[in-house]
Amino acid sequence: MATVSTALPKRRATVPVRKPGAARSRVLLFADIVGLSPTLLLYGLFIVIPVFFAIFLSFTSWNVVGPLRWVGFSNWSRFFSDQGAHHALLVTFELVALSWLVETPLAMALGLFIAGRQRYRAIYAAIYLLPLLLSTAGIALMWEGLFSPDFGGLAWFSFHLHISFLNQNWLGDPSITLYVVVVIIAWQFVPFHALIYQAGRRSIPRELDEAARVDGATIAQTFRYITLPQLRYTIVTSSMLIIVGSLTYFDIIFILTQGGPGDTTRVLSLYMYDSGFLQTEFGYASVLAVVLAVIGIAVALLLIRVTGFGRMDSGREGIS
């Protein structure tokens, strides 16, 4: 009977359960099952099973109504020769790269700005967060009104103030639509990343700033040698969220452009939606879904690897 207690995992000192005898550990196991099973059921049914189901489906041919057929790797070989999929991948990478390039410096600058304790900056920060309350559908419609080529707010400037630059077919000109989408996504998400940078800046120990000041460092030097190195985990976190987030970005593009004009904004997630829910080729769409997930997870792991994000202990070097 005593062996039951040794089978328990090693417990750290956080919340020890007192001297679990056999009866006691049965009680604990029962409590664990009661406490965890609602979460696990929901989670298993809608997250864990779908992950394996998606991989399984990628080897089948199915349109939901008809019978499910095992087709081996034919969906996968189709993916490797599908020009549409390659183009979607390219557009997705463009969107990811542009989003990162636009959002990171802006978010960092604004994050440092709202990390200041001045009262007006707190008020600014409160207003910055307003876009996060709007649904993506709402944001898309708002910008659609602004960008409308005939009666939109920007078109008005070009007609009445003769700023012809503003008279563009913002959402219909193949050469600029992707950039417009990047700008709208940045409008929505830069404040959120600024919030991350604000928290990162505020957690830098005051002693480091003081040391720099006592040594007579200029503000540029302080930024280069104190702020930037100390923010590196914040940069990784924010970059990871931007990259993984824009890899799977769907809502704005679905509502505003439907992938167009042509296929200039047809990202992978939209291509997957079209293959699955418009052409009901769930097998092939699942290939695209698996590719999406694999790229996302690979990027996250790579960033963690390259930057040593996992080794949290080194984050405080130079202190104490």
Place this chain on the structure above:
Amino acid sequence: MSATGLAPAAPENVTIEPTSARIERRRQKSLAGAVRAPRLARFLAFLLGTVWLVIVLVPIYYMVLASFRTQGEYLTGNPWLPTGGLSLSSYSTVLSATGIAVDFRNSAILTLAAIVIVVLFSLGAAYRIVRRGSRFAAVSFRLILFGLAVPIQAIIIPIFIIVVKMHLYDTLIAVILAASASLIAVAVLLMVNYVRAIPVELFDAMTVDGAGEWTVFIRLVWPMARPVLAVVSIFAGLGAWNNFLLPLILTQSASTNVLPIGLYLVASTSQYGVDVPVVMAAVLLSVLPLVVLYFGLRRQFVQGLGGLAIR
């Protein structure tokens, strides 16, 4: 202090001030408040901050102004200035004709149900994970963390098929369950971090007094977790209220539309064509409850949004 006060015309005086006094003064300054950047840097920061403020507010201002126009005025008038009078007609159009009342009700049901499910389930799970009573809890936690890496777009097809097979397609229940599942991993993580911070002595004291696991949960964990309940509720509520993909895939009829879908349909159906003021009024009505809550509970909102950072 006195050195600069005595000779304001000769700034060189500052440099002959004893070093120790200078350091002391700086130390006190830094103790008093924020790190002081040079005036030019502070001005540039102010400029940058204000530019972004304008960028945030201009589209919102445009939307608010357009929503108080009639379609005719919007097309002919100046869209940037409130000339030619304002009207509430687009709001009455939205409220009376577009079925947005149904969407609103559905969104409210979805959001409240998702909040209740996510908060109760994740607190129960977090309590057991922190308690470390059995191996089962540890394994479960690892499984939940694994799911944080999975983007919902990548598993939307299996979710759709499972919902169809469960005969839940085109029901709010399907959206409620799927949305809750997509939010629960982060919620568990937020809760675990919080429950872990409850002092061990409190658990010990209760256990020594003979309290069972259930009593500890009801009398200790639940009351202590109040602040994080608000944070998780806001995180889950925002995630559910603004979700677009799940209701898009899992529902189709007008009676199960939620607000984001309703907005999308208002804008894309020919029934209203490009009646921009009506669309803008609908968007503003949909965000109004959140704005009211936001200015009431700003701190909890910021923490709840921080939860999104984990995703």
